[in-house]
Amino acid sequence: MWGYEVAENFLFMQVTFCRWYYGDATRREAENWLLSTPNNDGSFLIRKSQLDYEQYALSIHFRDDVRHYRIVKKGDLFINPSHRFGSLLELVEFYQEAANGLVVKLASPCINVQVPQTSGVPQVVADEWEIERNFLELGEVLGEGNFGKVYKALWKGKVEVAVKTLKTDNMDKAEFLTEAQRMKEIRHHNLVRLYGVCTRNQPFYIVTEYLCNGNLKVYLSEGAGKECGQVTLTNISTQIAEGMTYLEEKKYVHRDLAARNILVGRNNECRIADFGLSRLTQDDEYSPKGSGAKIPTRWTAPEALFNHKFSSKSDVWSFGILLHEIISKGEIPYPGMTKDEVKKVIRGPGPPMRQHPNCPDRFYEIMQMCWRQDPKERPTFYQLQCDLDQITDYGQVSYENADADRTNQAFQP
Ligand code: AMP
Numbered sequence: 001m002w003g004y005e006v007a008e009n010f011l012f013m014q015v016t017f018c019r020w021y022y023g024d025a026t027r028r029e030a031e032n033w034l035l036s037t038p039n040n041d042g043s044f045l046i047r048k049s050q051l052d053y054e055q056y057a058l059s060i061h062f063r064d065d066v067r068h069y070r071i072v073k074k075g076d077l078f079i080n081p082s083h084r085f086g087s088l089l090e091l092v093e094f095y096q097e098a099a100n101g102l103v104v105k106l107a108s109p110c111i112n113v114q115v116p117q118t119s120g121v122p123q124v125v126a127d128e129w130e131i132e133r134n135f136l137e138l139g140e141v142l143g144e145g146n147f148g149k150v151y152k153a154l155w156k157g158k159v160e161v162a163v164k165t166l167k168t169d170n171m172d173k174a175e176f177l178t179e180a181q182r183m184k185e186i187r188h189h190n191l192v193r194l195y196g197v198c199t200r201n202q203p204f205y206i207v208t209e210y211l212c213n214g215n216l217k218v219y220l221s222e223g224a225g226k227e228c229g230q231v232t233l234t235n236i237s238t239q240i241a242e243g244m245t246y247l248e249e250k251k252y253v254h255r256d257l258a259a260r261n262i263l264v265g266r267n268n269e270c271r272i273a274d275f276g277l278s279r280l281t282q283d284d285e286y287s288p289k290g291s292g293a294k295i296p297t298r299w300t301a302p303e304a305l306f307n308h309k310f311s312s313k314s315d316v317w318s319f320g321i322l323l324h325e326i327i328s329k330g331e332i333p334y335p336g337m338t339k340d341e342v343k344k345v346i347r348g349p350g351p352p353m354r355q356h357p358n359c360p361d362r363f364y365e366i367m368q369m370c371w372r373q374d375p376k377e378r379p380t381f382y383q384l385q386c387d388l389d390q391i392t393d394y395g396q397v398s399y400e401n402a403d404a405d406r407t408n409q410a411f412q413p
Helices: 002-016 027-035 088-097 173-185 216-221 230-249 302-307 312-327 339-347 361-370 381-393 406-410
Strands: 044-048 056-062 065-074 076-078 136-144 149-155 159-165 194-198 205-209 262-264 270-272
Touching: 027 044, 027 056, 027 065, 027 230, 065 230, 076 088, 136 159, 173 194, 173 205, 216 262, 216 312, 230 270, 230 312, 230 381, 302 312, 302 339, 312 361, 312 381, 361 381
Parallel strands: none
Antiparallel strands: 044 056, 056 065, 065 076, 136 149, 149 159, 159 205, 194 205, 262 270
16 A cells, blocks of 8 residues: 555656646636647646546647547546556657547647736735826727726836726716725636726726727627637636626626626636626625616516516526627627517527527537526526536547547537
């Protein structure tokens, strides 16, 4: 037993010195790293499996996508039972010689050149959120939101940030400040990060991190996202589910979850934005007092649209619609239908939208769960995150069908 442990530890030490071993990396991190330059076809890494920490997974860059293979550990190690190895090192050397059934033979270890997008940005601390306005140089207009224009800006002449302004004639000053206050309290890598505010003088600013690929709808329909494969689309969906899981745990209801409110940075990193409509709920449900709130019909759950009952479960409904936007690369939900027609459909018993031709079955099953009429029967974001994770983590990890069509492969249960 002792000898066995020593051998195990020795092998582990050997492995941890290997440049391809990224033990604790998640599947999404592996994808983000492998898809960024200078990694190319055959770049690879080995990590521990998120589903079973005793097992490993091999992730390989292949044709601007990432393939994952399960490495089974049953006494020895193997991907294909007919080729077994005593260590990961031997396994790697074998697949570096030839593809031997993988999509491509292993080339060089993954190079992780992730640079934080935000280096050098003012490190805001609890009560020091006020940013010196003179340090900000406003540049191009990035878009126009609920409160006013959003500018790209430079902080202290060197750090790119986004500045959200309040229209001077806008009456919602209190709401604007509430949005800033709310953003201070929530911090997660899939939510847009607040750097600070300028609220001593008019116009008020909210200063956030800048995301170079803009909003997800435009990114997928007109930008570089047009080229995203199914694995990346699932990765994007999972990131959003992860951010929403955090909001759900904090009992925040977003109320406007849609592709236009997701921002995309480098390597398809996604952040949920626009908390302008979100509310911290006392219980699990929030009903707006006034009737003046604008409700985005095509994204809104029936109980929210007709009875003004917003909850994390109405966000889950919107998430189902957002999945449709993702899989259709930015198509408007319910294409060709008027708002009144949409209202009729979402009251109906069946799923409100048909399966898009590009939508794999498993993905559509997840959407249908989001669209259950009874909010209690809809999954939580945590469940959705796990379901989406499984689609690609072990879904595509099948040696036997490694050469199969990429779309089918990525979504096998
Ligand atoms: P919003 O007011 O948040 O709805 O923003 C309006 C538009 O401005 C968005 O749809 C984006 O295209 C753009 N935008 C907002 N915030 C950012 C940001 N932090 N980084 C890059 N683009 C942004």
